[in-house]
Amino acid sequence: MNDVVSFRNVGVRYESGPEILRELNFSLTRGSFHFLTGASGAGKSTLMRLLYLALRQTRGEISIFGRDNIRIPRDELPAIRRKIGVVFQDFRLINHLSTFENVALPLRVAGVEDLQIRKNVTELLEWVGLGDQINAIPSRLSGGQQQRVAIARAVISRPALLLADEPTGNVDDRIAMRLLYLFEELNKLGTTVLIATHNRHLIRRFGHKHWLLEGGTIHDLDHRPQA
Template structure:
C-alpha cells in the first residue's frame, strides 16, 4: 500500500500461545493506519494484554505475519528490535518506572536516550508534568507517589518524545474520571500530531469520549470487526487526502 493507504501495522492470521497451552489469540488480521485512534476492548481474559505485547514487540507470535513501519518484524534480527521499539510509546499496567529516578528524570528518559541535549529537555518535561498535574512532584521518586501519580508519570514518559505509535494498557485505570478525560485529551492531541494511538480499556464509557476513534473488539482471543474499519483506511483519511 502506498500514499494514504500506507499502514503502520499489519497483522495477518496471527496466533499466539504460551508454551503448550491453547492459543490465547487466534487468526488475528487487521491493519492500523498512521494518525488514527483505536480502542481495544473485550472482557477480562479476552487477550487484550497479549495483543498489546505483540504490538510493542515484547512477544513474538506463534504463527502468522506482522509488519510494522513497512518491515517484517517476525524475521527481523533481534538486534534490530530496539530501534523499532524506540518508535513506539508504551504505557504498561504496572507502570515500570525506574525506581531510583525522580518523576522528572523518568519522563526525561526517552529524550535523553534519543540524544537530546539537557538544555532542551527541561522545558518540555516540565510542561508535560504540568499537563498531567504533577509539576509539584517533579523531584519525587516512584515509591513516594500514589498509584494514580505513577500512572500519570508513566503516561507522560510514553508521550514526551511524540512516538509514531502509542500503545496504552488501561491507562486511566488508576485515576479519577476528570483526570481520565484529561489524559484522553492528551492522547487526542498527540494523535492530531500524527501518532497512531491504541488504547486498551474495559471502560465502555471511554469509547464515547473520542468521536473519531475506531473500536477493535476481542472475544475469547478472536477479533471482531463487523464494519471492516480495521481493513481499510479510516474514512476521514480517505477524504482528507
C-alpha cells in the first residue's frame, strides 16, 4: 500500500447545515510533499481534523495507513495518532512544561531513553533557533517562538505523516525558509508532508505540488517552480 491517506467521495457537514467539504477524492502518496491553499473558511482546518482523526466524515471513505478510519477501534486511535505530527494554528503547548519538555513529550510517550531525548531535542531546538529558550515556559515566549516549539514537537519523532496548519504564519522570512528546509529534510527521510499556507512565496520557492481547496473540494494546481 503506497498511499498514506486516501479519500473517496468524502463529504462533511455539521448538523443539518450545508456540506463544508464535498466530493473529496485524493490521496497522499508515501513520501509526497504538498502545499494546500484556500480562502479563509474554505475548510482547510476541517480537512486537517479529518486527517488526524479528530473528526469523522459525513459520507464517503477515508483510509489512513491502510486502515478504514471508521473501523479503527477507539483504543487503537492513540497509536495511530502517534504516527502523525500536527502543527496547530493555536500551538497547543502545555503551559506548565518548558520548551524542552514540550518538544520531548512525543519521545517520552514512545519510551525513548533520556540520553537520546536530551541529544535529539537539544539539536532540534538549536536548529529552529531556540537553543537559548530551552527552559522557558510558553507564557515567556513570543508567538513566533511558540510556533517553533510546536513545530519542533511535531517533527521530533519523525512521524510518518506531518500536517502543518500555517506553520510560518508568525515568523519572519528567514525563519520561515529554515523551517521549510527542516520539513524538506524530514520528507527526504520518508515523512509525507501536507502544509496549509497562505505564503505564495514559499510555494513558488520550494515547488512542491500545490492543491487549492475551493468550493468544498480540492483542485490540483500542478505547481511548477519559477526560474
